[in-house]
């Protein structure tokens with residue numbers, strides 16, 4: 001090398017030329033010409049001009065001594081491109097070299113531009129998100145202003161023409177109502193909305209009664225059922241346990257009530273259907289008469305409980321109803337726990353959709369819906385599905401051709417709510433429950449709700465080592481075993497039923513349940529209200545305790561993944577927010593949730609108005625036991641680290657993500673890329689990407705990640721992985737195609753950063769150091785002066801270094817954590833437990849899937865088996 005060829009002469013050859021870093025030019029020896037390499041047609045040299053018509057520079061021979069910095073450029077000027085083959089080759093080489101450099105530059109610029117485009121795209125997305133947040137908040141402000149104006153007292157309107165006030169007690173049946181209630185049920189007075197709803201029911205109105213858990217909804221249809229001169233009331237109920245309970249209680253009062261479920265033999269079903277056709281069939285001449293057994297002495301039942309699947313699938317049952325209808329023996333249809341139409345009817349219990357047929361086939365039979373948790377949207381869905389009038393009117397001014405609505409306050413002052421932190425180790429979790437029961441409710445009747453069958457069994461196993469007598473109850477138990485457990489519980493032979501909420505929730509009515517414990521979060525606030533509502537139905541003070549832990553959120557997400565993106569997530573997050581709130585009265589939190597959507601403004605407010613209840617954990621909480629922790633910088637680091645890991649397709653569950661951002665496992669994590677031995681591995685330098693690790697303790701860090709998830713900085717993605725089919729799942733799969741792929745896959749939820757996270761992640765650690773963060777995140781955390789036990793030391797967290805020029809922030813105390821030093825060191829060394837974590841989730845999903853599969857297939861508990869295996 002040493003010189004290059006000028007493609008074009010400089011316009012001013014005398015002009016100074018910028019020096020280059022190349023070696024000083026030397027006058028080259030002319031190399032021998034290689035003819036083989038000689039090009040046949042060198043570039044034309046015409047009149048000293050180049051192609052562009054510009055004059056070529058003359059050849060200048062430099063004196064050797066004249067080796068100054070300009071030499072090279074001079075050489076460049078004098079050496080034409082075609083002078084020799086080797087020179088041309090070198091020129092080509094050099095041009096190629098330049099092109100390569102430029103192409104490299106181009107590629108680099110392309111990468112940079114693409115990265116800018118990506119950033120612009122994500123900033124645009126972030127902008128849109130923030131703008132949408134802004135308009136949500138602004139709409140909320142507007143809505144509150146409007147509500148405030150609307151709630152100003154206005155002149156009461158005169159009732160519309162033709163309106164009926166069902167709250168009066170001057171109906172022809174009024175005195176008989178009270179007498180029968182006293183005689184049969186022993187109740188002295190009606191509870192709110194009971195009498196009015198019964199009046200409307202007896203007047204033949206289509207109606208919907210929304211009363212609190214334990215509010216006495218059953219009486220609303222049971223009393224009119226026994227007052228009917230003839231015929232049967234058909235109650236459509238979602239759960240066998242609920243039907244068992246109702247039928248058991250009715251029979252105990254001498255009321256003729258039956259149910260049809262999986263344990264009802266075909267013989268029994270046939271006999272019952274004949275009884276339902278009753279004397280009319282006996283007297284008649286048609287087919288019904290032929291079926292009637294002369295020896296059958298039992299009178300027709302006043303109430304028959306069935307599942308929606310029975311109505312949907314059993315032709316014999318439907319044809320019996322048709323005969324009853326023709327004979328005037330169908331008194332009323334009752335849809336108990338009617339919110340299930342909307343909450344289950346679209347996915348798991350599609351037979352609920354078949355209830356639409358009732359109005360079409362039996363138009364003159366009134367329908368009564370009862371529920372404790374039906375927001376306006378659910379009511380609308382319910383009415384539409386049942387083909388009832390979508391126009392509603394209130395019970396005190398009911399209009400013809402409308403669905404009449406009754407509601408009474410959902411707040412139950414005798415229930416004392418509290419949320420307690422759940423320990424991380426399984427044994428410690430159950431021990432906390434044992435301690436609570438032994439200290440507060442020794443010998444009392446209660447329920448413990450768990451997420452999965454495996455959880456139930458673990459809890460019962462450990463309870464058996466204590467003084468608490470407990471039994472397990474879940475969908476896979478044999479029906480006899482279920483009945484035995486319920487019976488023993490009713491007779492106080494056992495204190496506690498440990499149940500999955502899907503199997504032992506709705507409608508369980510034992511008056512003296514003194515406590516309901518949630519071993520894990522409920523799937524929604526409305527589930528929590530329903531499940532905890534099993535307590536204190538006799539009106540006496542009872543406790544509702546929930547043990548909350550961030551990692552449970554991900555467990556639940558995987559259990560509800562099918563409905564996660566169609567409302568499940570929002571419901572779960574609402575539940576999480578309630579648990580994380582350490583300040584607001586639980587009654588007010590429930591009220592906000594229900595009133596936001598409840599059709600009646602009285603949902604919670606009526607009793608005590610908007611005043612705090614003064615007896616929940618938040619009302620009684622000592623302000624010195626919690627504090628507001630500024631988690632902005634922890635959140636920044638966590639999101640930067642997770643974002644970097646995400647770029648390597650990391651697969652991180654919430655606990656794994658917490659470990660990673662806390663710097664455990666030396667920044668290593670599993671990735672989606674499959675290596676020869678399974679998953680691939682990735683790693684991230686937490687100091688480089690985030691300026692350091694998150695210095696919160698494990699629990700607080702997990703709580704922070706959960707908060708970032710709920711606030712939308714993180715998102716969960718679901719991944720299915722195959723696992724072997726258990727015999728039960730295989731059986732289910734073979735029984736119905738409705739047991740979807742859930743039966744053969746486990747689902748894991750991984751955390752990823754969302755576009756919203758770029759509020760944090762787009763700023764480099766240096767900029768954060770220099771300028772601080774724009775976003776501030778505060779989180780309430782519990783603090784306690786007490787140690788955890790023997791060997792426990794109190795230790796203050798090292799807060800991430802605050803930025804020098806950070807904007808002034810609310811002053812917060814440095815959080816103190818109680819963590820055993822040794823434990824901490826062990827964690828550091830051991831790093832991750834990927835397999836264990838996922839194994840746990842696999843188990844969860846397997847359990848829940850079996851439970852859900854029964855529901856999904858329309859085979860709610862054993863009834864479903866009956867539907868599919870013993871077709872009528």
Ligand SMILES: Nc1ncnc2c1ncn2[C@@H]1O[C@H](COP(=O)(O)OP(=O)(O)OP(=O)(O)O)[C@@H](O)[C@H]1O
Nearest residue numbers: 187189190191213214215216217218219372507509
């Ligand atoms: N008027 C009344 N006076 C006293 N007790 C009543 C009255 N009405 C109902 N009860 C009692 O209240 C308890 C709850 O009633 P019921 O099972 O009908 O509640 P529910 O509204 O169906 O509740 P859930 O929605 O939680 O199933 C029962 O033990 C019942 O006997």
